[in-house]
Amino acid sequence: MPDLPATMPLPELRPSTTVPRRDVLRGVLAAGAVVAVGAAPAGPAQASPAPRSPALHTGGRSVAVFGGGMAGLSAAHELVERGYRVTVYEPAYLGGKARSMGVPGTGRGGRMDLPGEHGFRFFPGCYQNVPDTMARIPFPGNPNGVRDNLIRVEGTVAGFRGKPPLFAPIEIGALDQLTPELLANTMIGAFSFLPELPPHELAFFGKQMTMWFSSCEERRFGQWEYVTWQQIMRAEGKSHAYREYLVSALTRITVAAKPHLSSARTIGTIGEALVLAATGAIPQFSGGVDRILNRPTNEAWIDPWVAYLMSRGVQFVLGQKLTRLNLNNGVISSATVGGRTVEADYYVCAIPVDRTVPLLTGDILDADPQLGGMSQLLTDWMVGIQYFLRRTTGMPEGHIAALGSPWALTALRQAPMWVGDFPARYGDGSAVECLSVDISDWDSPGIVFGRTAKQCSAEEISIEVWAQLKEWLNTGTGWLRDEDIHSWHLDPGVSWSGGVAYNETPLLVNTIGSYDNRPNAHCGIPNLFFGGDHVRSHIDLATMEGANESGRMVANAVMDAADDPQPRADVFPLVALPAFEGPKALDRDRYRAGLPHILDF
Structure with a gap:
């Protein structure tokens, strides 16, 4: 996704108190009216190419990967299949x-x-x-x-305190012609089982989600990144059921995030992807919700993965912790691992952000000051x-x-x-x-x-x-x-x-504005790369998918630095529906004019 700073004056988000019936009807009608804008043909959403690190052009093929979790193993996988000599250093357990x-x-x-x-x-x-x-x-x-x-x-079992639990199907069903109006109505129906939830508040939730689906990328990065999920959902003044179930519970159980801290853009991104997976409207999202x-994970996945990587030549060094990256003449010349010196052509730091920050010494931050933002990132359990x-x-x-x-x-x-x-x-x-x-x-x-x-x-x-x-x-x-x-x-x-x-294993929490402080897979030091759930990705969340994507981006950045002509690793973006491109184009014009989203009332 593009890195879009907030350059426009942003409308203030004012929490709602009571919602008159006429405003509920106006919200549903406005959500439907968005359809009339028309759908511009569009393909899958693509991330703008990030600027590359200065190429080394050394032709070197050795890579030291620090961290044997999802990001490190993914980077090793892509690089070893392209002929690189990869050594993975892991202080504890492979698989993270x-x-x-x-x-x-x-x-x-x-x-x-x-x-x-x-x-x-x-x-x-x-x-x-x-x-x-x-x-x-x-x-x-x-x-x-x-x-x-x-x-x-x-399906899933939904439990409520002191009430009989309910079994709810988690797939909405095939909706081949999904429109903003149908989306709003579908989500209203999907959450209608929640107890004690006022119908007008459920309708309001559907309208707010439609607003997110039809928000342009500029607004998502320029406005919604800087407000919380609780704010965009207007939780203040709503019923206990609305705040507890729709705003808080769905956020916490999905991504271990707190709605009063989490970036609305992050929660909206994963929410949109899950809803689209449930509809069956996206061929690429064919696996269901x-x-x-x-x-067990190691039997089904991690152990076969490690065995495959070893068969391709990846070497694993366990019980060895990265303690220092040594910078000389603008590049990493060596690393200190377990008390010994490791040398390679390229160095991949694929360890959790809380363990990465102490490695960013003054000379490294001087070489790339943007890396200092990692110290501002928040982790949770x-x-x-x-x-x-x-x-x-x-x-x-x-x-x-x-x-x-x-x-x-x-x-x-x-x-x-x-x-x-x-x-x-x-x-x-x-x-x-x-x-x-x-x-x-x-x-x-x-x-x-x-x-x-x-x-x-x-x-x-x-x-x-x-x-x-x-x-x-x-x-x-x-x-x-x-x-x-x-x-x-x-x-x-x-x-x-x-x-x-x-x-020992906290995960990143995407607080408001945290995207600005997250690193790319590449940085200003041409042979140093970063992988992990804190690295910028399409899924934009601390997940296996985000970590895997970061490992792929690391491999591509290494090949860029090596001036390697081989095909790059596939990086799969999230997919948007063409039916929403027209409303997004309207919102783009409004955002650039300093106006709120048409449904933002």
């Missing part, structure tokens, strides 16, 4: 936040250890880069490699816990969302959707179910101890999460019983020292 791990000492009788993980995997149909990589990783019996290990999820792996159960829960297969829960819990029944017999493969044979739960809010008080997750011990977290799940899911169902708990496993990246919790 995407990995799974065995729960030590739980396997019995020849079974594998129970499967733990950082958090369950979620592969929306709008992901294109990750599935493309997966298709190029061989897997026994799969004609499309690891990609054939993705299975489609048809929700897909998961049919095995989204970490998982797994409950291993002696009895199946009886819940429908698919994701579970405890809407409005203090810790923004989402969960997934994994065992029923995995290949093989779970008790025969894992643990001691008595655990038949794996309920994997993501904790997206670590800063709100819980219902048992009245403390935040960061203030609780691991044992207290397991008690609190289970209590919230029962409160949100058990009314009228009895799905969760204390006596069924065999054991639990909290992500080992969370640790405690002196009563203070620490997380």
